[in-house]
Structures are given as structure tokens and as C-alpha cells.
Amino acid sequence: MQTFAEILKETRFFKDLNPEYIELLAGCGSNARFDPGDYIFKEGGDADTFYLIRHGQVALEVHDPRRGQIVVDTLHEDDILGWSWLFPPYKWHYSARAMSLTRGVAMDGKCLRGKCDMDTALGYELMKRFAVIMVDRLQATRLQVLNIYG
Amino acid sequence: MVEQLLTQPRTTTDPMLPNLFRIHRVLKESYDTFTVELVSLEGYQTFPFAPGQFNMLYVFGVGEIPISISGDPLHPETLVHTTRAVGTVTKAMRELKPGDVIGVRGPFGSAWPVKEARGADVVFVAGGIGLAPLRSSLYHILSQREKYGKIVLLYGCRSPEDILFRKELEKWRARFDLEIFVTVDYANSRWHGNVGVVTKLIPKAPFDPLNTVAMVCGPEVMMRFTAIELVKRGVNPENVYLSMERNMKCAVGFCGHCQFGPTFICKNGPVYPYSQIQSWLSMWEV
Ligand SMILES: Cc1cc2nc3c(=O)[nH]c(=O)nc-3n(C[C@H](O)[C@H](O)[C@H](O)COP(=O)(O)OP(=O)(O)OC[C@H]3O[C@@H](n4cnc5c(N)ncnc54)[C@H](O)[C@@H]3O)c2cc1C
Numbered sequence: 309m310q311t312f313a314e315i316l317k318e319t320r321f322f323k324d325l326n327p328e329y330i331e332l333l334a335g336c337g338s339n340a341r342f343d344p345g346d347y348i349f350k351e352g353g354d355a356d357t358f359y360l361i362r363h364g365q366v367a368l369e370v371h372d373p374r375r376g377q378i379v380v381d382t383l384h385e386d387d388i389l390g391w392s393w394l395f396p397p398y399k400w401h402y403s404a405r406a407m408s409l410t411r412g413v414a415m416d417g418k419c420l421r422g423k424c425d426m427d428t429a430l431g432y433e434l435m436k437r438f439a440v441i442m443v444d445r446l447q448a449t450r451l452q453v454l455n456i457y458g
Numbered sequence: 459m460v461e462q463l464l465t466q467p468r469t470t471t472d473p474m475l476p477n478l479f480r481i482h483r484v485l486k487e488s489y490d491t492f493t494v495e496l497v498s499l500e501g502y503q504t505f506p507f508a509p510g511q512f513n514m515l516y517v518f519g520v521g522e523i524p525i526s527i528s529g530d531p532l533h534p535e536t537l538v539h540t541t542r543a544v545g546t547v548t549k550a551m552r553e554l555k556p557g558d559v560i561g562v563r564g565p566f567g568s569a570w571p572v573k574e575a576r577g578a579d580v581v582f583v584a585g586g587i588g589l590a591p592l593r594s595s596l597y598h599i600l601s602q603r604e605k606y607g608k609i610v611l612l613y614g615c616r617s618p619e620d621i622l623f624r625k626e627l628e629k630w631r632a633r634f635d636l637e638i639f640v641t642v643d644y645a646n647s648r649w650h651g652n653v654g655v656v657t658k659l660i661p662k663a664p665f666d667p668l669n670t671v672a673m674v675c676g677p678e679v680m681m682r683f684t685a686i687e688l689v690k691r692g693v694n695p696e697n698v699y700l701s702m703e704r705n706m707k708c709a710v711g712f713c714g715h716c717q718f719g720p721t722f723i724c725k726n727g728p729v730y731p732y733s734q735i736q737s738w739l740s741m742w743e744v
Contacts, residue, residue, distance in 0.1 A: 371648065377647045381654050384662070407650060450656040452643045456680040457586030458542075458615050 312337040315413060318388050319360050321437055329430050336419035342406035348389065350403045355392035356417045361385055364410030369403045381445070382407070382451075391438055394415030473710045476516045476561025481554055482536060483658055487622045489586060490544075492552055493528065496537040496560065504534040509594035509657035510701060510729045513708045515539060516561030519549040524706045524724070526591035527565060533599050537562065540590035540622065541683030554632065568711045568729045570595040571699055577672035578697075579607040581663065583684045585656055585676025587613050589622050591701050591728075592675045596630075603635055610637045610663050614680070617642050618649050643704070660687040661725025673729075675701040682739050685732045698732035 312334035313393065316322040322330060331380030340359060342348055351371060366389055368381040381400070383389050390398050394417070479496035486492050498505065507527050529538025543552040554560065566608045580599060582592050591667040599606055611630070615621055621640065631638045639659050641652035642658055653658070673689050674681050681700045688698050702709075704716040711725035718727065719738040 322711050335672045367647065367653065371469065373644065379645045379647060379649060379653045382641075384652075386662070405647070448658050451657065451683060453680075454642070454679060455616065455621070456655065456677055456683070457588075457643075458544075458677040 310414065315362070316360070323442075325433060326344060329433065332423060332427075332430070333415070333420065336416040336423070337413045338416070340410075340412050340414040342410045344406055344408050346410075347403040348401075348406060349400045349409075351400055353400050354402045355390065355398045357414050358390035358393055358417060360413045360415065361387050361410060362412045363383045364412075365407040366410055367405045367407050369405055371403070375405070377405075381448075388438075388441055389440065393421070394435075394438060408452060420439055437453050459600055466599070473563060474569040474708065476514070476522075476563050479560050479562050479593060481556050481558045481560060483556060484554070487540060488620055491540060491542045492591075493538060493540040493590075494551070494560075495529075495553070495675075496539070496562065497535075498537075499559065499676070505537045505565075506534050507594075509533060509572055509598045510570035510591065511567050512564035512591070512709075512728065513537070513539065513564030513566070514706070515541075515547075515551065515563050516563070517547050517550045518559070518561065520565075521547040522561070523547045524566075524703075524709060526594075526701070526728075528590040528593045529597075530601075531594055532601055540587070540593070542587040563709060566724055568727055570673050570729055571671060572598050575599070575673075577607065578603045579665040579670040579686070580609050581665050581672045581693075582611045582673060583613075583656060583674045583676075583688070584611070584617070584661070585680035585684075586620065588612055588676030588680070588701070593623065595673055600636065605701075607669065608665050609635065610635070610665050611639070611654060612656055612659045612663055613638070613640045614659075615640075615642055615674075618645055618646075618651075631718075639663065655683075655703075657683050657687045660684070660691055668694075668712075670697060672698045673701075674698065676724075678703070678739070685736070689732075695733040696731050696738060699729050700732055700735065701728045701740060702730060702735070703728065729735075 313330050316330050367379045367381045369377045369379050372378050480499050482497045483495040495512050499658055508533055510528040512524045512598045514522050515525050521602040525539045525541050528540040541548050566693040584592050630636050643737055672694050674684050685698050689695055702723050706724050707713045707715040709724040713720045
């Protein structure tokens with residue numbers, strides 16, 4: 309069986325991260341599994357985890373009282389789910405629902421925040437990686453808002 | 459006008475003179491998009507064209523517009539066009555019924571690089587109505603499947619209701635030699651597919667960027683960001699082809715309406731390599 313450190317090393321997100329840091333971060337990981345239709349988290353709930361999706365598809369949803377649940381994004385294998393654990397007030401902005409059987413690694417945000425506070429170089433490495441994801445998603449959202457298909 | 463054109467025998471092959479075609483069939487593709495199948499009233503048994511070319515379609519008494527050919531180049535006996543109703547002429551065209559007559563000039567313009575792509579992976583990236591101009595190229599490439607590497611279609615549209623050629627996409631998806639990824643901007647929870655812009659599909663799509671030809675069609679903003687993403691993935695800008703749209707009048711390079719940089723889209727385009735037009739794409743006036 310693969311260790312968490314081995315699993316993390318294979319992901320796009322942690323690729324090339326110093327092996328010592330990988331070992332350190334692996335201590336904050338646990339297995340996660342969701343059946344189709346399961347909510348991984350819900351809008352407004354406490355955000356204390358992020359997920360590395362290893363298999364499956366996840367819908368990010370917003371609730372609209374008139375239209376019901378609106379899916380605004382989908383995430384897949386090797387994607388990162390969740391960054392609200394990084395910033396106060398540590399609450400989820402969206403809901404995340406497994407669209408198919410979804411497996412991954414749940415990373416304990418509180419545990420990570422503690423390790424980053426103790427080792428700012430590690431914190432900087434993680435922040436850089438999250439910044440890339442946030443910029444990519446911001447660009448994609450801008451295009452969505454632009455209604456680029458005319 | 460139609461009667462006059464039908465009774466006066468044609469003496470020249472004047473590219474400004476429309477050929478008369480009868481509407482054989484009209485298919486509703488979505489709430490705003492329809493396909494017309496046309497047959498010649500002037501005895502042409504076939505209407506050969508290269509994938510990517512367009513015709514000027516004339517709705518008599520309303521106006522003339524450029525529309526790409528969306529049919530199968532191997533079946534040139536019917537001429538097929540898929541159109542989104544956005545304004546005066548396209549909305550008038552949507553009202554036409556089987557048996558009505560339409561004027562056709564063409565085919566005009568450059569083609570998708572189907573020959574140049576032989577031996578390479580081919581990635582089609584379509585946005586909205588952009589799937590229609592790409593369809594003829596897909597037909598061509600699928601008819602010679604063994605000559606190409608992987609074939610991938612990435613298709614983005616606003617919502618599940620906007621998806622064109624649904625049945626055909628389902629049929630193609632069942633093949634083992636073509637990968638199709640569809641994404642929409644928003645959906646309700648009954649949708650089981652991808653949500654997000656089409657550019658998001660590029661980083662993980664299964665093709666070898668170093669040996670890929672990409673054919674991209676959709677609104678200009680979508681094509682600009684798609685080309686950037688393809689190049690970021692490692693595709694050579696010379697192997698990324700875009701189909702440009704500008705207002706057109708004559709379609710034969712006389713009037714200058716469709717000038718794009720130092721070129722005319724009707725003659726030099728609509729299909730251009732990204733490497734040629736990259737610098738004009740972000741200019742405000744070209
Ligand atoms: C080479 C080429 C190939 C084309 N192929 C196709 C095709 O296969 N299928 C197809 O549906 N269209 C295609 N087009 C676009 C099509 O020619 C235009 O949509 C058409 O000319 C609009 O004419 P109209 O009289 O209906 O609209 P107009 O009355 O001229 O415009 C009415 C309104 O619609 C807007 N509008 C115009 N064009 C578009 C558009 N493309 N998208 C969104 N809004 C628009 C205008 O800004 C205006 O606000 C192609 C264009 C070119 C240059």
C-alpha cells in the first residue's frame with residue numbers, strides 16, 4: 309500500500325516539493341471517500357480541510373432560492389478542492405457534491421496552518437502553489453462571466 | 459427576383475451571382491440554432507468544398523451573410539449549413555421552410571489543415587456555434603481515421619440546452635478512437651458533465667502537444683484564450699489554426715469589408731495559423 313507521502317509526491321500540486329516537507333505534510337493527510345450525491349462540504353460550513361482528488365468528479369454548487377442548486381465548476385482527478393481553510397473566517401463559500409464515486413486525500417487545514425506558522429518557508433511554498441490555482445480559477449471565472457460563446 | 463433568376467439562363471460563372479438552392483430539410487439543433495440542407499435548383503449534382511470553407515447565403519429580399527459549410531465533404535450532393543439566429547438575416551433564414559429558395563455563392567475561403575495534420579494528433583476546440591464550421595473537418599478526418607493520431611474534441615457552450623449536434627456527439631462518443639469532452643458555463647444538478655470554460659479542458663486533454671494540430675472555432679475572445687492555453691501546453695503556434703469572422707460583403711476580396719491586418723478574411727481566411735495572426739488578435743482595430 310502507498311504511504312500518504314508517496315501519494316502526495318505523485319500529485320501535480322505537490323510535485324517537486326522538498327521531500328522533507330512532503331513527509332511533514334503527509335502527517336496531516338487521511339483517506340477520503342464519497343458516494344455519488346454525497347456533500348463533501350456545504351456553503352457556510354467550517355472550512356478546515358482541503359482535498360486532493362485522486363478519482364471521480366466533484367461539482368461546486370451555489371444555492372439559488374429560485375433555481376435550486378447551480379453548478380458553477382467541476383473538479384476532477386488531480387485537482388485541488390477547497391482553499392477557504394487558508395483564510396479567516398474559515399467558512400466554505402460554495403458547496404461541493406460528489407458527482408460520481410470520489411476518492412482522495414483529505415488534508416487537515418488546522419494541522420497545516422500550524423505547520424506553516426512554525427516554518428514560514430513551508431508556508432510560502434504552499435501559498436505559491438495555492439496562488440497558481442487561485443489565479444487559474446479566477447481567469448476561468450472571468451471567461452465564464454464574459455459569456456465567451458457569444 | 460427568384461423567378462427572374464430561374465428563368466434567365468446563366469451565362470457566366472460570376473462569383474457575385476447567387477446560385478439557386480431549394481431547402482430540402484430544416485433541423486432544429488437548439489432553441490436558437492438550426493441546420494438547413496439545400497439541393498441545387500440549377501442542376502448541380504454535387505457542390506464540392508473543402509472543410510472550413512463558407513458560402514454567402516442570400517435570403518431574398520432580406521440580405522446575404524457568410525455561413526460555413528457544416529456538412530460532410532464526402533456527401534456534397536446536399537449542401538449543409540448550421541446557423542445561429544442572432545440578427546436580421548439569420549432570423550429571416552430561420553423562418554424558411556422546406557421548398558423555399560435561397561441564393562448561394564461560394565464556396566469561398568481557406569480550409570482547415572486536414573492534409574497537414576496527417577500523422578499528428580488532432581485537437582478540435584469548439585465554442586458555441588463554432589462546432590458547426592468544425593464539423594466538416596471532423597467528418598473528413600473520421601473518414602480517414604487511420605491517417606491521424608489521437609483525435610480529441612473539446613466543446614464548450616453556455617448551458618446543456620445550447621449543445622449542438624447532440625445525437626452525433628453521442629454517436630461519436632461511443633467510438634473508441636475519438637475522445638469527446640463537453641463543458642458548459644453553468645448547469646443545474648441534473649447535468650452530469652463538466653462545468654467551466656472550454657480552456658480548462660486543455661491542460662489535461664489526452665494529446666501529445668509536440669505532435670498536435672489544433673483547429674479552433676468560436677467567438678474571437680474564446681479563440682484567443684484557447685490559443686494561449688494550447689501554446690502554454692506546448693503546441694507550436696504554427697500548428698494552431700483559428701477560423702476568423704468579420705463582417706463580409708463581396709466574399710471575393712474586392713470590397714475590403716473583412717480586412718484583417720493586411721489580409722482579407724474572405725480570401726486569405728477564414729482559417730489562419732495562430733502564428734500569422736497572433737499579434738493582430740489583441741489589437742483594437744485591425
Ligand atoms: C467566414 C464566416 C463564417 C461564418 N459561419 C457561421 C456559421 O457557420 N454559423 C453561424 O451561425 N454564423 C456564422 N458566421 C456568422 C454570421 O455570418 C453572422 O452571425 C451573420 O452575418 C449575422 O447576420 P444577421 O443579419 O443575422 O445579424 P445582424 O443583423 O448583422 O446583427 C444583429 C445583432 O447580432 C449580433 N451578431 C452578429 N453576428 C453575430 C454572431 N456571430 N454571434 C453573436 N451575435 C452576432 C450583432 O452584433 C448585432 O447586435 C460566420 C461568419 C463568417 C465571417
